[in-house]
Amino acid sequence: MTTALPMLSIGPHSVQPPVVLAPMAGITNAPFRTLCREFSGGKGLFVSEMITTRALVERNEKTMQLVHFDATETPRSIQLYGVDPVTVGKAVRMIVDEDLADHIDLNFGCPVPKVTRKGGGSALPYKRPLLRAILTEAVSNAGDLPVTMKMRKGIDDDHLTYLDAGRIAVQEGVTAIALHGRTAAEHYGGTADWDAIARLKEHVPEIPVLGNGDIWSADDALRMMRETGCDGVVVGRGCLGRPWLFADLVAGFEGTGAYAAPTLREVAAVMRRHAELLGEWIGDEARGVIDFRKHVAWYLKGFSVGSEMRKKLAISSSLDEMDAHLSELDLDQSWPVGADGPRGRSSGNGRVVLPDGWLKDPYDCSAVSADAELDTSGG
Numbered sequence: 001m002t003t004a005l006p007m008l009s010i011g012p013h014s015v016q017p018p019v020v021l022a023p024m025a026g027i028t029n030a031p032f033r034t035l036c037r038e039f040s041g042g043k044g045l046f047v048s049e050m051i052t053t054r055a056l057v058e059r060n061e062k063t064m065q066l067v068h069f070d071a072t073e074t075p076r077s078i079q080l081y082g083v084d085p086v087t088v089g090k091a092v093r094m095i096v097d098e099d100l101a102d103h104i105d106l107n108f109g110c111p112v113p114k115v116t117r118k119g120g121g122s123a124l125p126y127k128r129p130l131l132r133a134i135l136t137e138a139v140s141n142a143g144d145l146p147v148t149m150k151m152r153k154g155i156d157d158d159h160l161t162y163l164d165a166g167r168i169a170v171q172e173g174v175t176a177i178a179l180h181g182r183t184a185a186e187h188y189g190g191t192a193d194w195d196a197i198a199r200l201k202e203h204v205p206e207i208p209v210l211g212n213g214d215i216w217s218a219d220d221a222l223r224m225m226r227e228t229g230c231d232g233v234v235v236g237r238g239c240l241g242r243p244w245l246f247a248d249l250v251a252g253f254e255g256t257g258a259y260a261a262p263t264l265r266e267v268a269a270v271m272r273r274h275a276e277l278l279g280e281w282i283g284d285e286a287r288g289v290i291d292f293r294k295h296v297a298w299y300l301k302g303f304s305v306g307s308e309m310r311k312k313l314a315i316s317s318s319l320d321e322m323d324a325h326l327s328e329l330d331l332d333q334s335w336p337v338g339a340d341g342p343r344g345r346s347s348g349n350g351r352v353v354l355p356d357g358w359l360k361d362p363y364d365c366s367a368v369s370a371d372a373e374l375d376t377s378g379g
């Protein structure tokens, strides 16, 4: 018996299987998205790292590079971060007018103190009128482009916002919502609360809900779909140093074939290609290899590669140097047991830094600071 594949539509874009690469600052640039997309055979949706709306409308040089998509990328998904409704509206209008993307995602999940301290990111949905104003501006300027949003459960367990935010999103014409099942206070610690994803799905049956948090394998993705009733999954840290997880996700949803278990030789070839793509994208081989350094430990996780060699790879500054070090490894090693588990950030936080008096009144927006906007993207 064959079961129908779940179908996800983000506006006019059908995403099948319903798998989305989570936006990750400093990671999900065009080279990394391209790698993941190659492994998925072009299936799925791959979102850019967050782009600050002010930096975009001011045409900041770094930001203009971050909004670059490879010619093979379609649909093009840009994630925006902003706190000022007018600036968000202008950024969305610019994306439409200049044909910079096919889909816009709004980030309301960032938990970093420099953002929440000013009432931005995951602090923002607490101020319901501000959230509504940003969504109104975004949707009304987006024309035919679908606008989605990504958020956390709330600030902490005593200040949950996701159900209210979900309802506001529906009222304002948002196309789909992704929920990371943690509060800002939890940061990346503990376990994502998938029950919250199920509750949001029940609360906003009108639009697709995408579940996010702690998907480390294709089986996790299928389990999240089953257990929460969500319409699709958003996968972040599981892909770090493991872009072939997208091949597994497709295989898992389509019920075809075994999951990837690359040898170190195959991993080394992906590392080489990732570094090369970064160099091409930046327009400078050395800077590409330097940017790649942050990925080395993730790719090598679990393999027996001595600390000396890891260090050498993590300080390489040319492709030739990287090649030389990679060729010295015991490349016949098979995929390490346990390397499919958690990776990337896992720390908790505990306290969310907020502007004075922020929690007093969810409807009073007088404490919102205009400089809660960041002036650079991807941070």
Ligand SMILES: Cc1cc2nc3c(=O)[nH]c(=O)nc-3n(C[C@H](O)[C@H](O)[C@H](O)COP(=O)(O)O)c2cc1C
Residues within 6 Å of the ligand: 022, 023, 024, 025, 026, 027, 049, 050, 079, 107, 108, 109, 110, 150, 180, 212, 213, 214, 215, 234, 235, 236, 237, 238, 344, 345
């Ligand atoms: C390095 C890193 C950068 C991130 N940057 C962003 C970002 O720019 N925008 C965003 O909405 N979420 C960002 N996130 C959060 C992820 O999109 C995702 O919600 C989170 O990692 C939980 O999903 P996971 O358990 O699959 O990793 C980032 C996470 C990490 C680890």
